[in-house]
Amino acid sequence: MTASTRPVGGTILTPAAKALLVLAVLGGAVGLYRLTQGLGATTAMNDGYPWGIWIAFDVAVGTGLASGGYALAFVVFILNRGRYHRLVRPALVTSLLGYAMAGVAVMFDLGRYWSVWRIPTHPGSWNGNSVLLEVALCMMAYTAVVFLELGPAWLEGLSASRRPERAQLAARWLPRAEKALPFLVALGLLLPTMHQSSLGSLMMMAGHKLHPLWHTALLPLHFLFTAFVMGFAVLYFESTFTGAAFKRPLETRLLARLGKYVAGVIIAFVVVRFVGLAVEGKAGLLVGSGLFSFLFWTETVLLLAAAALFLRPQTHLRPDQQLQAALLSMAGAALYRVDTFLVAYNPGNGWSYFPNVPEILFTLGLIATETFLYVLVVRKFPILAGVTPAPGRAVPAGLKQGATT
Amino acid sequence: MPHTVVAEATALSRRDFVKVCTAAAAAVGLPAWAGEKMAEQVAKGKKPSVIWLHYQECTGCTESLLRANAPGVGELILDLISLDYHETLAAAAGYQFEATLESTMKENAGKYVLVVEGSIPLKDGGVYCYVGGEKAIDTLTRVAEKAAAVIAIGSCASWGGIPSASPNPTGAVGVSQALKGKPVVALPGCPANPYNLLGTVLQFATFGTLPALDDKGRPLFAYARVIHEDCPRRAHFDNGRFAQAFGDPGHRQGWCLYKLGCKGPQTHANCSLLNFCELPGAWPIGLGHPCIGCTEQGIAFNVPIHQNMPIDKPTAPMAYPGVNPPQGHQSLIAVGVAGLVVGAAAGAGYAASRKLAVPPGQGTKKED
Amino acid sequence: MTVSRRHALKVLGSAAFAAAAAPVMAEARSARPSGPDDLGLLFDTTRCVGCRACVTACREANKKPADVVMIGGAPYDAPLDLNGSTLTVVKAWTAGGRSGYVKAQCMHCADPACASVCMMGALHKGPRGVVQYDVDRCVGCRNCQIACPFNVPKFEWGSNTPQIVKCELCRHRWAEGKGPACAEVCPRGAVVSGSRPQLLAEARRRLAATPDAYQGGIYGATTGGGTACLYLSAVGFGPLGLPGLSDEPVPALVETVQHGIYQGAVIPLVLFGAFAAVTWKNHRSARPGQEDES
Known part of the structure; x- marks a missing residue:
């Protein structure tokens, strides 16, 4: 596919990009304030709700939405559906940026962020029972793996450089990057399987503090399901977004064939969830738990509506319905994760929490930064497929054959 | 001699x-x-x-x-x-x-x-x-x-x-x-x-x-403890009973003078324990006036007599938190902002999908 | 309606765990027992008069500043709950027209959830069963706060170099031959310290002496896998704010599930091998005549 991937090119600082930068700067200001004044002064987090939206949204939802690379890699490399290959690079870029932003959020959320280097470097202190340790190590490793998976793209970007030493570097490393790919892909499949499921296990320890509709031994499986749902949904979102933003042809027909996978995962998730609740004897909570019943059904309805849309034959031809289905499934899965981490979590002892304005601004700033960087990367590197090459930016002939990502 | x-x-x-x-x-x-x-x-x-x-x-x-x-x-x-x-x-x-x-x-x-x-x-x-x-x-x-x-x-x-x-x-x-x-x-x-x-x-x-x-x-x-620690009006402080103004009912009933500017919580002296010239109550607090902190450098003649001051060693009030006291702050502004953000995202998503809407026949043509 | 370990096994066994979870042959994780020398506290609501000598003594012994709260315009040391400067607190309970006081502090679980989740073991079981904190191994992730069923570990939100703060049973005073400061100053024996077996014996003695004075037995004897801090109550434990836990240690469920899924590092390695093999095969076969460019 690389034969047809090209940098989009064009101006970086469009008005929209400037608006994103304004949000990013606002978020950065909040980050600076947090670094100088501390968490208590900046956020509404408290001893009852030690994890706010920076974890529940930026990390739990953010990395879920960054599972596009994972979900797609599963379809392309394990189920061997090569036709989706053209979606791989943009999906990996969203994954990389999503995980990087989650990492940034974590660094600002950690009380003692300067000690974080000890985690990867002190294996002697690792607590083998700690789910969070596994999540942390896996996420660090996965971010590196995604970066390396994109190695060919970076190198191709370099090889187009006018400076000969950069082009030489690229020529030397491209074949090696290609060879390593199956192993990187396998790692890129294993690590999210581990940490996305463990994100769910993380909240299992909350025990009685998590509402029983969410607290189940199936949490790891549920989080794996939602990772796939959000990952697929992001593929739609991002494909449509780049199509509209860069005036590229939409990939409606290609995406249409992906619909059955998304719908399948959603239905599997809903079924497993209901069966799990029934086995655990919690079916009665589905009604009569007030807000929590409502939230549960909202998640379920959003997801099922998305599944229904994905399965409708008309949707296969209509980008608007595809986008709607993607957004509905994203919303449903994201709500499930936010509920698990925050809304359905009640520590008791009279505690309450709602994110304050700085927390919201910081999260918006991260999203804006991520979007800006995405646009920057696809403009500068050969990520997106199927664009007529910009004049004068042709890839050197020698690189065309080797590049097969 | x-x-x-x-x-x-x-x-x-x-x-x-x-x-x-x-x-x-x-x-x-x-x-x-x-x-x-x-x-x-x-x-x-x-x-x-x-x-x-x-x-x-x-x-x-x-x-x-x-x-x-x-x-x-x-x-x-x-x-x-x-x-x-x-x-x-x-x-x-x-x-x-x-x-x-x-x-x-x-x-x-x-x-x-x-x-x-x-x-x-x-x-x-x-x-x-x-x-x-x-x-x-x-x-x-x-x-x-x-x-x-x-x-x-x-x-x-x-x-x-x-x-x-x-x-x-x-x-x-x-x-x-x-x-x-x-x-x-x-x-x-x-x-x-x-x-x-x-x-x-x-x-x-x-x-x-x-x-x-x-x-x-x-x-x-004589100076190891602050006035507040041995104050005869201490029980009123612990229970939150304060004279709010000179001559008000609380003042007449001998309530705590802290809010009138009493410096007792910062002032090290034994006035309440050792009467001046054997006259019980012959000292400011005994007479209904806040302590001015005369034994404390930097307080008397430096801080206005009726200015309220913080307490060095705060003690517990005669009140207890409940088992589940309300804790944590929520700002209405933040709720509004969050509502706006979520609403805007939902609206933008819907608007974007409407923009993409094309008659079914044309959708396929747009593809590469 | 919390999930028990047995339940989890049932669910895990019955649910089809497709790609992620290989066949789960999870062995139920055995609870970690408390030691005979474990230090603990026994609190008795029928004796506490709410004098808060324990809170004051705790502040002094642990050099924690007052938690200043303005009440009616005057500052008081009035913590609402355990917090970044308060390792123990006395709260008032009411139940059925009766009222009284309850002291809260770390329960020093035999099998603590906070230590189970702690990435680098900053919170860990130390000598005499004390759940203790080592700031050098803490990154401030606050997972312990999420995990603790009693909401005990507290975070110094106001600090730029925050630490987790919790009762460590005055272990810094042991060298001087002193035990927990709170028990030392209690004028009514409402809180006493000692080894867990001693405390259990004392609790049973009190229960036997005046059985009508108490309700609900001994909280912590087996609750949550056993805690070193035990409670006796005149009105049961719900009104005291103590959660109704089963006898299973809190970390048991998660550790059973996680170790069940992972089987050490075996399952990840197997998965990696499988992924790599399939990818390699597909990658090779896909090279010529790719269908994806259509």
Whole structure:
């Protein structure tokens, strides 16, 4: 596919990009304030709700939405559906940026962020029972793996450089990057399987503090399901977004064939969830738990509506319905994760929490930064497929054959 | 004593005398046997010679000393100590009087106790206070040099007091600042409680030691605790019952004066435990006025009398949190912002999908 | 309606765990027992008069500043709950027209959830069963706060170098031959310290002496896998704010599930091998004549 991937090119600082930068700067200001004044002064987090939206949204939802690379890699490399290959690079870029932003959020959320280097470097202190340790190590490793998976793209970007030493570097490393790919892909499949499921296990320890509709031994499986749902949904979102933003042809027909996978995962998730609740004897909570019943059904309805849309034959031809289905499934899965981490979590002892304005601004700033960087990367590197090459930016002939990502 | 400069002596029986000593010892927290020991020492003629110097002050400390009853002033200055030089109490005057200072210093060199009342001006070479034609700082330095112990009585002598209040026109300082390097016992107060002086002097006279001092030179027996800790109105504080204004029902019922500016929580002194001149309640809080913090450097004459201040060592109120007290803050603005963000995202998603809507036939054509 | 370990096994066994979870042959994780020398506290609501000597003594012993709260315009040391400067607190309970006081502090679980989740073991079981904190191994993730069923570990939100704060049973005073300061100053024996077996014996003695004075037995004897701090109550434990836990240690469920899924590092390695093999095969076969460019 690389034969047809090209940098989009064009101006970086469009008005929209400037608006994103304004949000990013606002978020950065909040980050600076947090670094100088501390968490208590900046956020509404408290001893009852030690994890706010920076974890529940930026990390739990953010990395879920960054599972596009994972979900797609599963379809392309394990189920061997090569036709989706053209979606791989943009999906990996969203994954990389999503995980990087989650990492940034974590660094600002950690009380003692300067000690974080000890985690990867002190294996002697690792607590083998700690789910969070596994999540942390896996996420660090996965971010590196995604970066390396994109190695060919970076190198191709370099090889187009006018400076000969950069082009030489690229020529030397491209074949090696290609060879390593199956192993990187396998790692890129294993690590999210581990940490996305463990994100769910993380909240299992909350025990009685998590509402029983969410607290189940199936949490790891549920989080794996939602990772796939959000990952697929992001593929739609991002494909449509780049199509509209860069005036590229939409990939409606290609995406249409992906619909059955998304719908399948959603239905599997809903079924497993209901069966799990029934086995655990919690079916009665589905009604009569007030807000929590409502939230549960909202998640379920959003997801099922998305599944229904994905399965409708008309949707296969209509980008608007595809986008709607993607957004509905994203919303449903994201709500499930936010509920698990925050809304359905009640520590008791009279505690309450709602994110304050700085927390919201910081999260918006991260999203804006991520979007800006995405646009920057696809403009500068050969990520997106199927664009007529910009004049004068042709890839050197020698690189065309080797590049097969 | 050759230089008996004070008024007529009254002879005391030994029995009465021991009683007086015991009362004085008890007042400052010494055991009863200390009083007997004092009496013994005095009977042996070992009364401590005391030189009392006045500088920038109001003589309030002397006045309050004169109003002590047990021992009364007569017993005190004739029987317990030998007050050899005191400007206010001296019968003599002029050159004759000043000569007693020199002779006392000579006869008791290295043995006398120096008590200083009032602050010492240092500005402009110390010209703002002359006594007997000599600058305050000069007499002080000269007399202190041969003193066995130096006691600063009152807030002025302890750290400058009223004369040192801003803008401190004379550059007034306390004795310890004027006599650098010399240990000085500070007995701040406006006025100082005379029993704190008696106790210090008698301990020195009897045992040759000075009481344990805090970091500001104040004897711990009198200044270790803040007024707040032993305040008779403390129960009202603990229960949150505060006089809100002078004369309001709370004030009339003797409620806590903290909100009227009471400095009790910062002020180290034993006013509530040791009555001034044996008069119960004869101190500011006892009379319904907040403590002004006269024994605390930086409070009295520096902080407005009725200004409310923080509490150094907060204690628990007579109220308990519930098992599940409401905790955590939620801002309505944040709820609004969050609603806007979620709403905007949902709206933008819907609007974007509407924009993409094309008649079914054309959708396929758009693809590459 | 919390999930028990047995339940989890049932669910895990019955649910089809497609790609992620290989066949789960999870062995039920055995609870970690408390030691005979474990130090603990026994609190008795029937004796506490709410004097808060324990709170004051705790502050002094642990050099924690007062938690200043303005009440009616005056500052008081009035913590609402355990917090970054408060290792123990006395709260008032009411139940059925009765009222009284309850002291809260770390329960020093035999099998603590906070230590189970702690990435680097900053919170860990130390000598005499004390759940203790080592700031050098803490990154401030606050997972312990999420995990603790009693909401005990507290975070110094106001600090730029925050630490987790919790009762460590005054272990810094052991060298001086002293035990927990709170028990030392209690004027009514409402909180006493001692080894866990001693405390259990004392609790049973009190229960036997005046059985009518108490309800609900001994909280912590087996609750949550056993805690070193035990409670006796006149009104049961719900009104005291103590959660109704089963006898299973809190970490048991998660550790059973996680270790069940992972089987050490075996399952991840197997998965990696499988992924790599399939990818390699597909990658090779896909190279010529790719269908994806259509």
